Amino acid sequence: MDIKAATKFLNSIPITEVGRHLGLKLPEHGGVRCPFPDHRDSNPSFSIYRKQNRWICYGCGRQGGSIDLVKEVLGTSFIEAVRHQRP
Numbered sequence: 001m002d003i004k005a006a007t008k009f010l011n012s013i014p015i016t017e018v019g020r021h022l023g024l025k026l027p028e029h030g031g032v033r034c035p036f037p038d039h040r041d042s043n044p045s046f047s048i049y050r051k052q053n054r055w056i057c058y059g060c061g062r063q064g065g066s067i068d069l070v071k072e073v074l075g076t077s078f079i080e081a082v083r084h085q086r087p
């Protein structure tokens with residue numbers, strides 16, 4: 001699988017499932033405290049949009065899809081994040 005196909009595949013994995021893989025407990029949909037280690041969130045600023053399979057943190061301003069979640073949690077580059085989960 002090339003990077004482009006891997007990217008498409010990985011971004012189709014539900015955010016919640018990716019979170020589980022990373023050891024995070026994320027809801028299927030809705031708000032939760034930001035899971036990123038460098039954001040100490042006292043409110044549930046982190047929202048998950050199941051339909052779009054996207055997330056956004058209104059506290060630290062970061063947003064993205066499944067790969068971006070891996071990228072932010074592990075602190076890796078986009079390519080590394082793709083490789084990390086590459087099937």
Ligand SMILES: [Zn+2]
Pocket residue numbers: 034035036039041045046057058059060061062
């Ligand atoms: Zn945040």
